[in-house]
Amino acid sequence: xxxxxxxxxxGPASERVxxxxxxxxxxxxxxxxxxxLDAGLIAHVGVSTPDGPLVLPMAYGHDxxxxxxxxxxxxxxxxxxxxQEICATVTCVDGLVVARTPFHNSMNYRSVxxxxxxxxxxxxxxxxxxxxxxTDHIAEIWDTGRQPSETDLRKTLxxxxxxxxxxAKVRSGDPIDDxxxxxxxxxxxxxxxTTRFGPPVVAADLTADSTPPEAVSSMSGRTPEERPRIxxxxx
Amino acid sequence: xxxxxxxxxxGPASERVxxxxxxxxxxxxxxxxxxxLDAGLIAHVGVSTPDGPLVLPMAYGHDxxxxxxxxxxxxxxxxxxxxQEICATVTCVDGLVVARTPFHNSMNYRSVxxxxxxxxxxxxxxxxxxxxxxTDHIAEIWDTGRQPSETDLRKTLxxxxxxxxxxAKVRSGDPIDDxxxxxxxxxxxxxxxTTRFGPPVVAADLTADSTPPEAVSSMSGRTPEERPRIxxxxx
Numbered sequence: 001x002x003x004x005x006x007x008x009x010x011g012p013a014s015e016r017v018x019x020x021x022x023x024x025x026x027x028x029x030x031x032x033x034x035x036x037l038d039a040g041l042i043a044h045v046g047v048s049t050p051d052g053p054l055v056l057p058m059a060y061g062h063d064x065x066x067x068x069x070x071x072x073x074x075x076x077x078x079x080x081x082x083x084q085e086i087c088a089t090v091t092c093v094d095g096l097v098v099a100r101t102p103f104h105n106s107m108n109y110r111s112v113x114x115x116x117x118x119x120x121x122x123x124x125x126x127x128x129x130x131x132x133x134x135t136d137h138i139a140e141i142w143d144t145g146r147q148p149s150e151t152d153l154r155k156t157l158x159x160x161x162x163x164x165x166x167x168a169k170v171r172s173g174d175p176i177d178d179x180x181x182x183x184x185x186x187x188x189x190x191x192x193x194t195t196r197f198g199p200p201v202v203a204a205d206l207t208a209d210s211t212p213p214e215a216v217s218s219m220s221g222r223t224p225e226e227r228p229r230i231x232x233x234x235x
Numbered sequence: 236x237x238x239x240x241x242x243x244x245x246g247p248a249s250e251r252v253x254x255x256x257x258x259x260x261x262x263x264x265x266x267x268x269x270x271x272l273d274a275g276l277i278a279h280v281g282v283s284t285p286d287g288p289l290v291l292p293m294a295y296g297h298d299x300x301x302x303x304x305x306x307x308x309x310x311x312x313x314x315x316x317x318x319q320e321i322c323a324t325v326t327c328v329d330g331l332v333v334a335r336t337p338f339h340n341s342m343n344y345r346s347v348x349x350x351x352x353x354x355x356x357x358x359x360x361x362x363x364x365x366x367x368x369x370t371d372h373i374a375e376i377w378d379t380g381r382q383p384s385e386t387d388l389r390k391t392l393x394x395x396x397x398x399x400x401x402x403a404k405v406r407s408g409d410p411i412d413d414x415x416x417x418x419x420x421x422x423x424x425x426x427x428x429t430t431r432f433g434p435p436v437v438a439a440d441l442t443a444d445s446t447p448p449e450a451v452s453s454m455s456g457r458t459p460e461e462r463p464r465i466x467x468x469x470x
Contacts, residue, residue, distance in 0.1 A: 015286075016284075016286040016287075016289075041328055041342075041428075042326065042328060042342070042344075044279035044281075044290050044324055044326070045290070046279075046281035046288035046289065046290035046322070047288055048283045048287065048288045049251075051250075051251040051320075051350070052251075052283065052320030052321070052322065052350060053281035053282055053283045053288050053320065053321060053322045054251075054281065054322050054348070054350070055279050055280070055281035055290050055322045055323070055324040055348070056324065056346075056348070057324065057326040057344065057346055059342070085286075085287030085288065086287070086288060087281070087287065087288045087289050087290045088290070089279055089290040089291065089292065091277065091279070091292040093276055093277060096373055096374060096432070098374070098376060098435075098447075098451055099380070100380060100381050101380045101381035101382070101383065101387065102366065102367075102370040102376065102377050102380050102383065103366075103383055103387040103390075103391060105370060105373075105376075105380075107276075107277070107294070109277075109292065111291075111292055113289070113290070113291070115286070115287060115289070131337065131338075132337075135337040135340060138331055138340075139331060139333070139426070141333060141337065141340075142337050144421070144422070145334070145335060145336045145337050145340075145421050146335050146336035146416055146419055146421050147336075148336065148337065148338055152336065152338040155338075156338060174438040174439055174440065175438055181381055182440065182442065183442055183443075184381055184443065185443045185444070186379070186380050186381050186443060187379070187437075187441070187443065187444070187445075187446070187447050187448055187451065188437075188438040188440075188441050188443075189435050189436050189437045189438045189441065189447065189451075190435070190436045190438070191374070191432050191433065191435050191436075191451060191454055191455075192432070192433035192434075192436065193276075193430060193431070193432055193433070194430070194431055194433055195428060195429070195430045195431075196428070196429055196430075196431070197331070197426050197427070197428055198426065198427035198428070198429055199427075200333075200424050200425070200426050201424050201425045201426075201427065202422075202423075202424045203409040203410055203423040203424045203425070204409055205409065205417060205423075206422070206423050206424065207417065207418055208418075208419065208420045208421060208422060208423075209420070209422070210422075211422070212333075212422050212424065213422055216333055216422065216424075216426060219331075219426055220426075
């Protein structure tokens with residue numbers, strides 16, 4: 001973290017992660033990127049296949065330097081060979097921006113784009129550490145579950161990609177209308193959007209104590225931003 | 236709609252939209268696909284660039300046969316040339332699935348993947364109709380705003396892609412643990428996730444009547460699934 005934070009990230013790390021449209025909304029500091037990654041729940045990961053691009057939702061975690069991915073796309077991706085270029089995008093939608101004319105409608109959102117080579121983690125110890133990060137990213141429940149067996153580990157694919165080439169884009173606030181529309185009769189404003197966790201629902205087949213672990217019960221009523229968990233950015 | 240609905244969609248339209256992992260969760264009927272598209276707010280759209288795949292969030296709409304896309308990626312995409320293959324993915328996250336072991340943790344979700352060639356809409360009348368669908372997909376506010384000028388229309392890029400090659404994937408319900416873990420001491424269940432619209436916030440610079448249109452005010456407290464709007468699937 002220290003090393004990454006002291007490197008210059010006031011501008012885009014590369015041309016391909018530069019925010020092009022509404023460039024003023026681009027943010028390149030690693031702390032901005034990590035804050036959005038911490039808030040998000042899933043990433044949409046894109047890979048190039050002989051059949052064209054493919055985008056699938058995946059669970060993820062990070063340690064401040066690497067993004068870890070786990071899910072269905074790993075199979076597709078690894079089928080295409082190691083070290084392929086991928087793009088992982090995380091978006092939190094915060095509101096609908098209703099302008100005086102539909103042409104200026106927008107959304108308030110925070111998004112991160114990470115581009116780079118994905119690599120399969122083969123070392124068992126690193127794989128375990130990455131899976132703990134992916135699990136605890138959502139809820140800090142790695143330690144309260146049954147610990148992984150060797151078979152579990154063998155069956156699981158985890159990918160890593162550097163956070164070096166990443167950028168964030170943030171839109172917030174009111175619509176921006178044309179000056180000549182400002183005095184018109186049309187409404188303008190924002191409809192906020194909030195995502196919350198509900199009270200945990202016990203599995204029908206549970207025979208153990210039905211009290212959820214603290215990390216699960218404490219999520220209830222909270223937004224993803226407020227969820228309690230290991231935050232590598234605070235480490 | 237009628238034509239599409241009577242075509243056989245009991246299986247995947249093509250090999251590249253076949254759900255591979257947890258294949259039993261795949262759904263290929265157009266009505267399943269449209270239901271999820273109606274519920275979603277944004278699509279994550281992937282395109283292949285010389286620098287590798289790029290995934291960006293975009294607003295979308297549909298008419299039951301074509302998906303319409305509007306947003307930042309259009310520039311990237313059109314820069315690369317017409318008729319390129321793209322992938323549009325829409326995901327609604329419904330809950331965290333907490334299993335007895337992290338290796339069976341999952342999420343409850345509904346997702347749609349659409350693959351195919353994107354084409355720029357050049358005809359003004361079709362472009363207007365598509366923009367109305369994209370606008371009204373979120374909230375039925377096209378008719379209550381200032382109508383588009385010729386300049387607005389010229390500055391706007393809209394892409395269309397067929398819904399022919401699309402598939403849905405749905406996970407719901409309890410975790411599925413290993414039989415040997417069922418009697419263990421670990422908690423298992425689901426943490427529901429709900430997204431809701433809040434009360435509309437008037438723009439600071441609004442001089443018109445501050446009462447929002449019915450289509451906006453009626454969203455308050457509702458989930459995206461419950462939002463009032465034109466639903467082409469009901470047409």
